Amino acid sequence: MGARDRSISAETLIRKTNSPPRKGSSVQSLDILDRQGLRGFLNMVEREFPEEMLRIQGRVEIELESTAVVFELERAGRSPVVVFEDLGGKGMPCVTNIAANRKLLAACLGVSAAELPMAFRERCQNYLPCEIVDNAPWNEVVIEGDDIDLTKLPIPLQFSVDAAPYITAGQLTARDPKTGVDTTGFHRLMLRGKNRLGVSLHSRRRMYEFHRRAEEMGQNLPVAITIGIHPLHYMGSMTYAYPPQVRKFEIIGGLFGEPYRLAKCGVGDLDVPAGAEMIIEGEILADVHEPEGPFGEFTGYASYRSTQNVFVAHRIRMRRDAMFHSVTSGMAKDHILISCVTREGEILNALKRNLPNVKAVHVPHSTCGAFVAIISMKKTAEGEAQMAIMATLGTELYTKYVIVVDDDVDIFDINDVFWAIATRVRAEKDIFFIPGAKGAILDPSSDPENFTLTKMGIDATRPSGRDFAERLVISEADRARARAILEGAGLKIQG
Ligand SMILES: Cc1cc2nc3c(=O)[nH]c(=O)nc-3n(C[C@H](O)[C@H](O)[C@H](O)COP(=O)(O)O)c2cc1C
Structure with missing residues (x-):
C-alpha cells in the first residue's frame, strides 16, 4: 500500500497537538485508548487467560482455512481468541474469535459467565457521554486516492x-441526516475492488434508516468503517431498544464504566473509536445497487438476500502496526x-418494566441466537405469559417463537424446556399464532416478497389458581447424600 505518512510515531502525534493538555490527553491517554481497543482486550486475555489465546505463526491460506480452523476448535469444545500471524502472506495479522467465549466476555465486564446477561442488561442503560481526543494512533498511516487498495488487507x-x-x-458509523445523532454497527462488506465494497443493511435498524433518509434528500451517506475494536464495542453496538437521542457510543461507555474515547476522522464530521486499529472513510451511495452475496450467514445457510448497497472508500487511516x-x-x-447475550438483555429490559416477576431470558445458540426466546417467570396470575409473549415479539424483530415457562424450569437446559412443553401445554389454548408479522430478512422461512411470517407464542406455564400435577424432585440434601454414597463406592461425581 502506498502511504502518505508512515513515519509519524504515536508520541509525535501527541506532541503535535497544540491544544492545552486535557484530562486524558497525555501519553497516559494512549494506554486508555489501547485499553478500550482490540489490543487492550488481547493484552487482558494474554495476561489473565493465556489458555484462551492461540497464536498461529505459520502461513494459513486466506481462502477457507481460517474459518475451518475456528469451526474445528468449536467441535473440540474450544473457543480461544485466534491470531493468524500470517494469513495469506498479507503482512498483517488477522485476529478472530474475540467474542466466542462467555468467560472472556464476562471478564470484560468484570463479572462471572453466569452473571453476564444481567450485568449487560444493567450496564447498557448507564449511558456515559463520550470524550473526544485528538491523538488517535490510527493517524500514523494515511492512504488516499489511487493508493487505496483494500485487496491488500488480510480479508478471508x-x-x-x-x-x-x-x-x-x-463497524459502520454514520450520522442521522435529520437529527445528527450517530450510530455504530457491524454490516457485512463484500470486497468488490480496490476501493469498492458491497454492503447489506438488511437488519433495517438505524444505518438502514439513515441511508434511506439521505437517499430521500438525494445525498450519499458519509460513513466511516472502524476495524479492530474491543468486544464491549461489539456488544454495545448490538443494542437497539434505546431512546433515539442516545448515541450507541454512550452505551458502550456505560459498558466500559468510563467515557468511550472517540476522535474525529475525515468524513462527515464523524467521531470514531480512537483506540481502533484502522478506519476506512467513504460513503454509501444513494440510488446505486449492485449484486451482493451470497454470504454464509448466522442462520447456517448461504444467504442470497441483501439490500445491495455500495460503499466507496476515499481514505484509510491505520496504526503503523495495525492488526x-x-x-x-x-x-x-x-x-x-x-x-x-444482547437479545437476552434487551428482552429482559423490556419485560422487567411491566413484569417484575420475570426471572430470566434465554436465546439459545442453536436457534441462531435470534429466532427463539425462552422466558422463565414466577406467574402470579393467568394472562401474564401472554403479556410476556406480546412484549417480546414487540421488542425483538428477529424473535419468531416465544416460550414461557415457570421458574422451576431451567431455561438454559433445553431438555428441561422440552419437558415443560410436553407436560404443561394444551395446544388448543396455550399456543398462539400471529400471522403476517414482520420477520428477519435473512430468515429463510420468511416470505421472499415481503419477509413476513407467522410468529408463535407457547405458554408452557402451569395454570394458576388450581391444583396441577406435582413435579418430582430430589432435594439438594438427598443429592449430596447420594454423591457421598457413590464416592464411598469409588465413583466421584461433581455436584
Ligand atoms: C458479525 C455481525 C455481522 C452483521 N452483519 C450485518 C449486516 O451485514 N447487515 C445488517 O443489516 N446487520 C448486520 N448485523 C447486525 C447489526 O450489526 C445490528 O443489527 C446492529 O444493531 C445494527 O446497527 P444500526 O442500528 O447502526 O444499523 C451484524 C451483526 C454481527 C454481530
Missing part, C-alpha cells in the same frame, strides 16, 4: 459459497454469542 474468504472475501468486523479483525461467520460462536 470464509465459506466456499461466499461471493467474495468479506470484511465481517467492520486486522475478522468475525468468523456462519453459525460460529464468534458471530452468534453476543447476539444471544
Whole structure:
C-alpha cells in the first residue's frame, strides 16, 4: 500500500497537538485508548487467560482455512481468541474469535459467565457521554486516492459459497441526516475492488434508516468503517431498544464504566473509536445497487438476500502496526454469542418494566441466537405469559417463537424446556399464532416478497389458581447424600 505518512510515531502525534493538555490527553491517554481497543482486550486475555489465546505463526491460506480452523476448535469444545500471524502472506495479522467465549466476555465486564446477561442488561442503560481526543494512533498511516487498495488487507474468504472475501468486523458509523445523532454497527462488506465494497443493511435498524433518509434528500451517506475494536464495542453496538437521542457510543461507555474515547476522522464530521486499529472513510451511495452475496450467514445457510448497497472508500487511516479483525461467520460462536447475550438483555429490559416477576431470558445458540426466546417467570396470575409473549415479539424483530415457562424450569437446559412443553401445554389454548408479522430478512422461512411470517407464542406455564400435577424432585440434601454414597463406592461425581 502506498502511504502518505508512515513515519509519524504515536508520541509525535501527541506532541503535535497544540491544544492545552486535557484530562486524558497525555501519553497516559494512549494506554486508555489501547485499553478500550482490540489490543487492550488481547493484552487482558494474554495476561489473565493465556489458555484462551492461540497464536498461529505459520502461513494459513486466506481462502477457507481460517474459518475451518475456528469451526474445528468449536467441535473440540474450544473457543480461544485466534491470531493468524500470517494469513495469506498479507503482512498483517488477522485476529478472530474475540467474542466466542462467555468467560472472556464476562471478564470484560468484570463479572462471572453466569452473571453476564444481567450485568449487560444493567450496564447498557448507564449511558456515559463520550470524550473526544485528538491523538488517535490510527493517524500514523494515511492512504488516499489511487493508493487505496483494500485487496491488500488480510480479508478471508470464509465459506466456499461466499461471493467474495468479506470484511465481517467492520463497524459502520454514520450520522442521522435529520437529527445528527450517530450510530455504530457491524454490516457485512463484500470486497468488490480496490476501493469498492458491497454492503447489506438488511437488519433495517438505524444505518438502514439513515441511508434511506439521505437517499430521500438525494445525498450519499458519509460513513466511516472502524476495524479492530474491543468486544464491549461489539456488544454495545448490538443494542437497539434505546431512546433515539442516545448515541450507541454512550452505551458502550456505560459498558466500559468510563467515557468511550472517540476522535474525529475525515468524513462527515464523524467521531470514531480512537483506540481502533484502522478506519476506512467513504460513503454509501444513494440510488446505486449492485449484486451482493451470497454470504454464509448466522442462520447456517448461504444467504442470497441483501439490500445491495455500495460503499466507496476515499481514505484509510491505520496504526503503523495495525492488526486486522475478522468475525468468523456462519453459525460460529464468534458471530452468534453476543447476539444471544444482547437479545437476552434487551428482552429482559423490556419485560422487567411491566413484569417484575420475570426471572430470566434465554436465546439459545442453536436457534441462531435470534429466532427463539425462552422466558422463565414466577406467574402470579393467568394472562401474564401472554403479556410476556406480546412484549417480546414487540421488542425483538428477529424473535419468531416465544416460550414461557415457570421458574422451576431451567431455561438454559433445553431438555428441561422440552419437558415443560410436553407436560404443561394444551395446544388448543396455550399456543398462539400471529400471522403476517414482520420477520428477519435473512430468515429463510420468511416470505421472499415481503419477509413476513407467522410468529408463535407457547405458554408452557402451569395454570394458576388450581391444583396441577406435582413435579418430582430430589432435594439438594438427598443429592449430596447420594454423591457421598457413590464416592464411598469409588465413583466421584461433581455436584
Ligand atoms: C458479525 C455481525 C455481522 C452483521 N452483519 C450485518 C449486516 O451485514 N447487515 C445488517 O443489516 N446487520 C448486520 N448485523 C447486525 C447489526 O450489526 C445490528 O443489527 C446492529 O444493531 C445494527 O446497527 P444500526 O442500528 O447502526 O444499523 C451484524 C451483526 C454481527 C454481530
